[in-house]
Amino acid sequence: KEIYKYLNxxxxxxxxxPNFLEAKIVTAKMRSVLVDWLIQVHLxxxxxxxxxxxxVQIIDAYLQVQDVPKMQLQLVGVTALFLASK
Numbered sequence: 284k285e286i287y288k289y290l291n292x293x294x295x296x297x298x299x300x301p302n303f304l305e306a307k308i309v310t311a312k313m314r315s316v317l318v319d320w321l322i323q324v325h326l327x328x329x330x331x332x333x334x335x336x337x338x339v340q341i342i343d344a345y346l347q348v349q350d351v352p353k354m355q356l357q358l359v360g361v362t363a364l365f366l367a368s369k
Contacts (some may be wrong), residue, residue, distance in 0.1 A: 284296060299340075303347040314346070317360045324361070330368060337367035 304311055319338060326336045341363040345351070351359050 286288055297344065299343045299347055303343065307346065308350050309346055310350060313353065313356060314342075317342070320357070321360050321364055324364060330364075334364070334367045338364045340364055 304314065321338060322335065325338075339361075342360060344364070345359060
């Protein structure tokens, strides 16, 4: 029971806000283009679906706390894919 409570609290603490892109350099359209590109990379390398899901989760968590210049967005994406594939 304590483990469930701890996991529930941890999930709430790290939840991605629905409006996490407001007042950020990266727009929803830019994120969409990035995710589309990552899907293509994911398919080319025959990665697991879970890898792609984790990759997008990592990107969203990072974009929520860090403003990323447009020129570095693809780097953030490929780095997240690398981390997710480990």
